[in-house]
Amino acid sequence: MEIEKILNEISEIENEAKKMIKEITDEKGMEEWRIKFLGRKGKINSITSKLPQIPQELRPEIGKRINSLKKTLINLYNESIKKIKKEEKFENLSFPGKRPKIGTLHPLTLIIREMTDIFFKMGFGIVTGPEIENDYYNFEALNTPEYHPAKSFWDTFYLNEKEKILLRTHTSPVQIRVMERMKPPFKIIAVGRCYRRDALDASHSPVFHQMEGLMVGKDIRFPHLKGVLTYFLHQLFGSEIKIKFSPSYFPFTEPSAEVSISCIICNGKGCSTCGYTGYIEILGCGMVHPQVFRNVGYDPEKVTGFAFGMGVERIAMLKFKIDDIRYFYQNDIRFLNQFG
Numbered sequence: 020m021e022i023e024k025i026l027n028e029i030s031e032i033e034n035e036a037k038k039m040i041k042e043i044t045d046e047k048g049m050e051e052w053r054i055k056f057l058g059r060k061g062k063i064n065s066i067t068s069k070l071p072q073i074p075q076e077l078r079p080e081i082g083k084r085i086n087s088l089k090k091t092l093i094n095l096y097n098e099s100i101k102k103i104k105k106e107e108k109f110e111n112l113s114f115p116g117k118r119p120k121i122g123t124l125h126p127l128t129l130i131i132r133e134m135t136d137i138f139f140k141m142g143f144g145i146v147t148g149p150e151i152e153n154d155y156y157n158f159e160a161l162n163t164p165e166y167h168p169a170k171s172f173w174d175t176f177y178l179n180e181k182e183k184i185l186l187r188t189h190t191s192p193v194q195i196r197v198m199e200r201m202k203p204p205f206k207i208i209a210v211g212r213c214y215r216r217d218a219l220d221a222s223h224s225p226v227f228h229q230m231e232g233l234m235v236g237k238d239i240r241f242p243h244l245k246g247v248l249t250y251f252l253h254q255l256f257g258s259e260i261k262i263k264f265s266p267s268y269f270p271f272t273e274p275s276a277e278v279s280i281s282c283i284i285c286n287g288k289g290c291s292t293c294g295y296t297g298y299i300e301i302l303g304c305g306m307v308h309p310q311v312f313r314n315v316g317y318d319p320e321k322v323t324g325f326a327f328g329m330g331v332e333r334i335a336m337l338k339f340k341i342d343d344i345r346y347f348y349q350n351d352i353r354f355l356n357q358f359g
């Protein structure tokens with residue numbers, strides 16, 4: 020075979036490949052180009068197979084030329100495909116857009132919604148009250164005596180010592196504000212932030228949330244309280260849990276009770292969460308104290324009612340099996356993302 024001819028062929032392949040690749044605009048065209056020149060039966064291989072026809076002494080030189088063309092074509096291919104892929108991505112406006120991260124609802128918001136929904140089903144309305152309270156609403160109207168330990172500077176944040184303005188220590192003052200405004204019968208819940216001088220640890224936070232309930236009317240009795248709370252807890256934790264009412268004391272209810280549920284971590288068998296008792300205390304409740312009714316101008320001979328209060332964080336911790344209250348306030352995305 021003539022040397023001249025094979026050298027011509029090499030440069031023709033180069034010219035053709037370069038000319039063709041300029042016209043290509045998509046990946047499909049690139050693949051066809053690759054097969055035509057660099058494929059198994061492509062032009063590079065076919066010209067390589069002609070090497071034996073060349074005089075021995077010229078083979079290394081021609082071989083080198085073919086190899087260098089092959090390298091040039093591979094580089095051309097890599098550059099073009101990169102460019103085309105980028106352009107295709109950019110030009111294809113029908114690609115679905117990237118959904119921006121819009122975040123998730125906070126676990127406390129989720130549990131508050133779930134809790135309020137259960138009370139809404141029973142016909143309760145929802146009210147709010149101020150987080151900055153005074154001594155009268157937070158303590159006195161709730162029949163809490165002057166000497167009660169909750170009133171001490173160690174337990175309560177006072178904003179103004181003289182006027183006894185403070186950050187409410189519970190949502191119970193909302194009971195008083197509601198009763199001053201409304202005429203029985205009614206049934207309401209109130210949710211919101213409360214503040215206590217507690218050091219932050221796995222189970223205490225100086226800022227936390229409570230949900231309060233109050234039902235007042237004619238002939239409201241303890242079984243109504245029991246029925247409402249039993250329904251609520253069964254809805255929230257499942258009807259298989261056991262519920263226990265034990266006698267307790269609060270200044271604003273008489274009689275008062277503490278409600279516990281069978282431990283949902285160990286199913287009542289006993290574990291470190293329930294202190295090996297099988298039960299977890301979950302809320303305080305009772306029949307509204309006659310003195311509280313008198314304080315708001317109601318006649319305790321004519322109306323009766325029940326009230327209850329519970330910590331929202333505690334319920335969320337049990338429901339979502341969270342063992343440290345601090346997770347709620349640290350804004351750690353790894354924690355929050357689990358509640359999408």
Ligand code: DAH
Pocket residue numbers: 188189190191231232269271272302303304305325326327328329
């Ligand atoms: N306020 C109480 C507390 O913070 C909880 C509570 C107990 C609220 C009994 C009530 C109730 O309405 O009847 O510990």
